[in-house]
Amino acid sequence: MKKKTNIVLLFSVLMWLMMLPAAGQAYEECVEKGLVAANNRQYDEAIACFRQALRLSPHDIRNALTYANIAHVQEVMGDSLKALDSYDMALGIAPLNLPILKARASLLMSLGNYTKAIFDYGKILDIEPTNVDALLNRAYIYQKRLDFQNAKSDYERLLTLQPDNYAALLGVVILFQQANKPEEAITRLSQLIGQWPEKAELYSVRAEIEAEANQTELAIMDLDKAISLEPTNKNMVLTRAYIYLKEGKKHLAKQDFERAIALGIPRGQLKEELKQCR
Numbered sequence: 001m002k003k004k005t006n007i008v009l010l011f012s013v014l015m016w017l018m019m020l021p022a023a024g025q026a027y028e029e030c031v032e033k034g035l036v037a038a039n040n041r042q043y044d045e046a047i048a049c050f051r052q053a054l055r056l057s058p059h060d061i062r063n064a065l066t067y068a069n070i071a072h073v074q075e076v077m078g079d080s081l082k083a084l085d086s087y088d089m090a091l092g093i094a095p096l097n098l099p100i101l102k103a104r105a106s107l108l109m110s111l112g113n114y115t116k117a118i119f120d121y122g123k124i125l126d127i128e129p130t131n132v133d134a135l136l137n138r139a140y141i142y143q144k145r146l147d148f149q150n151a152k153s154d155y156e157r158l159l160t161l162q163p164d165n166y167a168a169l170l171g172v173v174i175l176f177q178q179a180n181k182p183e184e185a186i187t188r189l190s191q192l193i194g195q196w197p198e199k200a201e202l203y204s205v206r207a208e209i210e211a212e213a214n215q216t217e218l219a220i221m222d223l224d225k226a227i228s229l230e231p232t233n234k235n236m237v238l239t240r241a242y243i244y245l246k247e248g249k250k251h252l253a254k255q256d257f258e259r260a261i262a263l264g265i266p267r268g269q270l271k272e273e274l275k276q277c278r
Contacts, residue, residue, distance in 0.1 A: 018188065027057045031066060040127060043073050064094035068103065080111055105137070114141045130161055139171055146174055173205065182213050200229035204236050211243055219243055234263035241273070250277040 034049030050070045054063055071086035087104035094100065105120035121138040124131050139154035152175055158168045169192055176185035189206040196202060207222035223240040230236065241256030256275035261267050267274075 014120065027053050027060065027062075030056065031062075031069075032067075034069065038069070038073055040075075043077050045224070046073050061093065064090045064097060064100065066101045067093070068097075071103065071107075080107060083107060084111070096123075096127060098124060102133070105134070109137060109141065114145060117141060132158055132162060132165070135161075136165075136167055136171070139168070143171065143175060143178070146178065147148070148179055151175055164195070165220060166192075166199075168202075170205070177205075177209055182209050185209050200226040200233065203229070204233075204239070207239070211239075216243060216247055232263055234260045234265055237263060238265060245273065245276060253277050 017182060030049050030053035034046045034053070035185055037043070037046035037049060038137065047070055050066050050073075057063070065072045067086050067090035071083040071090065073085060074080075074083035084104070084107055087100060087107065090100045091104065101120055103126050105117050105124065106115075108117035108120060118138055118141055121141075124242070125138070128134070135154045135158040139151045142148075142151035142154065145221040148231065152172070154203060155168045155172050155175070158165055159172075162168070169188070172184050173188045173192065176182075176188065186206060186209055189202055191201050193199070193206070203222040203226035206224065207219040210216075210219040210222065220240065223236060223243070226236050227233065227240065237256050238260045241253050244250075244253035244256060254274065257270050257273055257277065259272060
């Protein structure tokens with residue numbers, strides 16, 4: 001909640017920087033009241049103040065950022081679709097405003113609207129070709145859509161900018177896994193583990209690939225290491241439980257299922273698995 005409010009304040013700073021000669025003190029007062037209300041988590045009042053500003057000066061170029069502030073408040077309130085409409089209004093006034101484009105792309109991505117998110121990330125990269133977040137997020141979307149070639153292209157482009165970008169390096173590993181190239185994926189994971197030996201997820205991902213390749217003992221060893229680094233990670237514990245169950249090691253599987261339940265997995269969700277452990 002606090003994070004969202006800070007973003008609203010960022011837009012307020014941008015607004016003052018972009019301000020044209022004063023279009024009226026009343027407009028500025030409404031915006032300022034809206035920002036204060038947003039900071040105090042009085043979200044309905046904040047939106048009312050911003051909308052009052054829009055009514056006072058409907059053709060003001062600054063309205064792009066006022067609409068963006070409304071959108072951020074609506075996101076905080078959980079009104080994602082209304083926020084999307086507000087971002088659309090903002091970009092209708094200032095279509096090349098990078099902060100607003102980034103905010104809308106992020107919201108579209110969170111809503112699973114990948115087609116429109118890719119379009120926004122493409123516009124961001126047209127304006128700022130070295131934008132790492134846009135490259136990373138677009139690569140992730142391509143990967144989700146199994147568009148491996150475009151995903152690989154974006155990851156490689158990002159890695160020319162930041163050769164040690166962890167998320168991009170891991171993304172390339174997942175690409176190899178999805179492309180049914182487990183040996184290459186494992187080789188690259190081993191290199192990453194050499195760089196980041198305390199990253200539990202690296203051992204967990206390698207274990208997943210090893211399990212798919214029927215290298216069960218190696219998978220268990222990697223999961224043991226991952227869980228030792230993140231003892232409260234219920235998903236890793238659950239993954240190890242399923243491997244134990246598949247291998248017929250019912251006692252060890254039951255221990256991990258019970259541990260996963262203690263960590264927050266609903267018992268009812270594992271009812272059948274626990275029966276198989278008898």
